Amino acid sequence: MSSKRPNPSKRFAHEEPDTLVYQIDDRLYVNLTDRCTLACTFCPKHNGCTEVKGHELYLSERPAADTIIELIGDPTRYTEIVFCGFGEPTLRLKDLLTVAKAVKAQGGNTRINTDGLANRVHKRDVTGEMAECIDALSISLNAQDETTYNKHCEPSLKGSHTEVLKFIEAAAKVIPDVSATAIDGLEGVDVAQCAALAEERGAKFRARYLDVVG
Incomplete structure (x- = not known):
């Protein structure tokens, strides 16, 4: 895993409690972990920022699944519960699935925003496990190619x-709503080629833009 971490001094100076869930528009986001599989050059946290739309996401400790479930409360108050925060949520797959199953049991909708490396990390195909309680994936x-990917994502x-492409294809077979994304305007990234790669594997494609969340 990447050893890069932002300076938490600003957060500790204010002694603020961890933000474990946070709302943007009509979605509730779950901040499950501070760990990442990548060290993306365009990610705010690798550029000295630990906030997203006014929400401080630095974690002093990783929250228990029961704590997150309690904080979510009634999930039907939101369009969806999104696993996306300071780090890569699938690194805590067991807890993620526990929370997602609780959300589904109460009639809520679930989505994971992920780097698509869960199968590689966990050394098995986890898309079937996700399909039991995840409605949508944003990958x-x-x-469009490994060289450009390595330049920007520093895996x-x-x-x-290659693992991300395999994950997209596997996920699209078992999860109803799967989209792949790429950042429009990022140097060397061919959005049209990225869209073609996603569609060839049965997924949709959505262009993203720097610093736009949601």
Whole structure:
């Protein structure tokens, strides 16, 4: 995993409690972990910022699943519960699935925003487990080829770009709503080629824009 971490001094100076869930528009986001599989050059936290739309996301500790479930409360108050925060949520897959199953049991909708490396990290195909309680996936493809991907994403695992493509294809077979994304305007990224790669694997494609969340 990447050893890069932002300076938490600002947060500790204010002694603010961890933001474990946060609302943007009509969605509730779950901040499950501070760990990442990538060290993306365009990610705010690798550029000295730990806030998203006014929400301080630095974690002093990783929250228990029961704590997150309690904080969510009635999930039907939101369009969806989105697993996306300071780090890569699938690194805490067991807890993620526990929370997602609780949300589904109460009639809520679930989505994971992910780097698409869960199968590589957990050394098995986890898309079937996700399909039991996840309605949608947004997968960061980020680039059309490995060279461009490595330049911008700085993966800690070799062959990550290929693994993301495999994950997109596997997920699209079992999860109703799967989209791959890439950032329009990022140097060297061909959004049209990224869209084609996603569509060839049965997924939709959505262009993203720097610093736009939601």
